[in-house]
Amino acid sequence: MCPCQNGASEQQSAEKSEMVQVPLNGSTSAHSVASTAAASNGVNGHANGTANGTAPRPQRPINPYAPRASDFLSNVSNFKIIESTLREGEQFANAFFDTKTKIAIAKALDAFGVEYIELTSPAASEQSRKDCEAICKLGLKAKILTHIRCHMDDARIAVETGVDGVDVVIGTSSFLREFSHGKDMAYITKTAIEVINYVKSKGIEVRFSSEDSFRSDLVDLLSIYQTVDRIGVNRVGIADTVGCANPRQVYDLVRTLRGVVSCDIEVHLHNDTGMAIANAYCALEAGATHIDTSVLGIGERVGITPLGGLVACLYAANPEYVKSKYNLPMLREIENLVAEAVEVNVPFMNPITGYCAFTHKAGIHAKAILNNPSTYEILKPEDFGLTRYVSIGHRLTGWNAVKSRVEQLGLKLTDEEIKDVTAKIKELADSGELAVGQKEALDRLLRKHREGTLTRSSSPSPTRA
Ligand SMILES: CC(=O)SCCNC(=O)CCNC(=O)[C@H](O)C(C)(C)COP(=O)(O)OP(=O)(O)OC[C@H]1O[C@@H](n2cnc3c(N)ncnc32)[C@H](O)[C@@H]1OP(=O)(O)O
Ligand SMILES: O=C(O)CCC(=O)C(=O)O
Ligand SMILES: [Zn+2]
Numbered sequence: 315m316c317p318c319q320n321g322a323s324e325q326q327s328a329e330k331s332e333m334v335q336v337p338l339n340g341s342t343s344a345h346s347v348a349s350t351a352a353a354s355n356g357v358n359g360h361a362n363g364t365a366n367g368t369a370p371r372p373q374r375p376i377n378p379y380a381p382r383a384s385d386f387l388s389n390v391s392n393f394k395i396i397e398s399t400l401r402e403g404e405q406f407a408n409a410f411f412d413t414k415t416k417i418a419i420a421k422a423l424d425a426f427g428v429e430y431i432e433l434t435s436p437a438a439s440e441q442s443r444k445d446c447e448a449i450c451k452l453g454l455k456a457k458i459l460t461h462i463r464c465h466m467d468d469a470r471i472a473v474e475t476g477v478d479g480v481d482v483v484i485g486t487s488s489f490l491r492e493f494s495h496g497k498d499m500a501y502i503t504k505t506a507i508e509v510i511n512y513v514k515s516k517g518i519e520v521r522f523s524s525e526d527s528f529r530s531d532l533v534d535l536l537s538i539y540q541t542v543d544r545i546g547v548n549r550v551g552i553a554d555t556v557g558c559a560n561p562r563q564v565y566d567l568v569r570t571l572r573g574v575v576s577c578d579i580e581v582h583l584h585n586d587t588g589m590a591i592a593n594a595y596c597a598l599e600a601g602a603t604h605i606d607t608s609v610l611g612i613g614e615r616v617g618i619t620p621l622g623g624l625v626a627c628l629y630a631a632n633p634e635y636v637k638s639k640y641n642l643p644m645l646r647e648i649e650n651l652v653a654e655a656v657e658v659n660v661p662f663m664n665p666i667t668g669y670c671a672f673t674h675k676a677g678i679h680a681k682a683i684l685n686n687p688s689t690y691e692i693l694k695p696e697d698f699g700l701t702r703y704v705s706i707g708h709r710l711t712g713w714n715a716v717k718s719r720v721e722q723l724g725l726k727l728t729d730e731e732i733k734d735v736t737a738k739i740k741e742l743a744d745s746g747e748l749a750v751g752q753k754e755a756l757d758r759l760l761r762k763h764r765e766g767t768l769t770r771s772s773s774p775s776p777t778r779a
Contacts, residue, residue: 450476479519523551557586643699677712
């Protein structure tokens with residue numbers, strides 16, 4: 315079986331068969347120095363040396379991912395996460411959370427540090443109501459929200475559960491007005507005012523959101539947001555319910571809304587066209603204050619902005635801020651918990667926790683990574699409690715990568731001998747005799763070379779991982 319199919323729980327713990335684990339000691343400072351170098355090259359667009367290419371220029375500490383001075387509206391380093399695995403996530407086709415699982419997920423998210431946890435409407439079922447009450451009683455640091463229709467019946471049930479806030483939603487696009495609830499904007503506005511005033515009268519937070527915002531009329535949208543802002547709603551929400559928006563549209567709508575309301579702005583972004591993380595980033599750049607996520611992005615259809623992907627993106631922008639807010643090494647545990655609960659694997663290309671997220675293969679990459687991890691890494695694995703690997707047992711390897719393994723094994727080989735054994739590795743890989751996943755066989759090969767007994771017959775037998 316391909317190791318990628320083992321699931322995330324085995325991703326880092328399993329010995330990666332042909333991988334050399336690169337020691338992390340001493341790599342931290344090198345990491346930032348290299349980012350600086352890359353940044354000045356990338357940003358200035360010219361090389362970092364003198365005209366004759368010999369003496370390097372002094373490097374300035376520039377982070378190309380940091381917000382620019384012009385981003386005066388940006389909340390990329392000032393945002394809150396509304397974690398909706400227990401609401402949007404329960405709408406994922408394979409999610410059937412029992413009470414125990416919901417509590418485990420809520421506790422894990424709280425320990426991770428999300429600011430809000432959103433729960434399924436207590437109007438959905440009697441068990442949903444009881445679970446909502448049970449989670450409210452856990453005494454978590456995160457604020458607990460529940461998500462309801464814009465209807466007094468739902469609001470009355472919600473405020474009795476003990477939640478810290480209620481997220482109210484109603485569709486404003488013509489599609490939803492005609493084919494979902496059948497109400498016009500006048501009715502929606504009147505009901506929204508009634509529900510918001512009622513929830514506020516109970517002394518808890520209230521948010522009003524327009525479902526399908528990007529297919530709604532802009533004047534309708536701004537008008538209802540302005541109305542609810544005036545009566546003291548805590549947040550307004552923009553929802554890309556069908557995942558049709560692109561980053562520029564998200565930026566424009568949030569930017570426009572930012573000029574119209576004074577309350578906080580939440581965004582809820584579906585991932586049907588793969589834009590959910592980029593859209594969330596642009597929403598923050600335009601002044602949004604709260605982002606909805608779910609673990610692994612689970613939700614209706616292909617779901618919403620994934621917690622891990624969003625964290626990766628925002629860490630790249632401001633690592634210190636993200637590290638100070640969240641318990642990053644817990645991410646893998648939370649993803650495994652949810653993946654198991656909904657019976658899916660963590661995707662191999664998942665940011666941070668994907669099977670190969672910190673594995674480097676090609677010789678050119680391996681050499682540079684061994685010298686300085688920032689050359690090919692924007693996220694530091696150690697900040698997420700994870701480990702970096704270099705893969706050497708294949709035809710794309712180079713002698714520098716092989717040398718690092720030789721040194722790890724404490725073998726004494728000259729550079730010429732290492733180059734010689736590298737050629738042998740390539741030859742064996744080409745002939746299929748050095749299959750993926752043979753760390754022991756590879757190490758045997760290096761040791762044999764050291765002993766000067768390298769022969770065709772001593773080569774490792776091909777196996778597959
Ligand atoms: C985009 C989103 O993800 S929004 C959140 C979705 N979450 C949920 O749907 C929670 C789980 N849902 C449920 O358990 C049920 O749908 C319930 C309990 C909410 C309602 O169940 P039912 O009364 O049987 O109605 P049903 O689900 O068939 O239809 C939805 C009803 O809500 C109305 N409605 C739909 N959206 C809204 C809204 N945002 N605000 C007010 N009413 C709404 C519809 O008009 C329809 O009313 P009807 O009874 O007059 O036909
Ligand atoms: O309440 C919201 O803002 C979003 C509701 C929702 O799940 C959606 O529109 O996709
Ligand atoms: Zn949604």
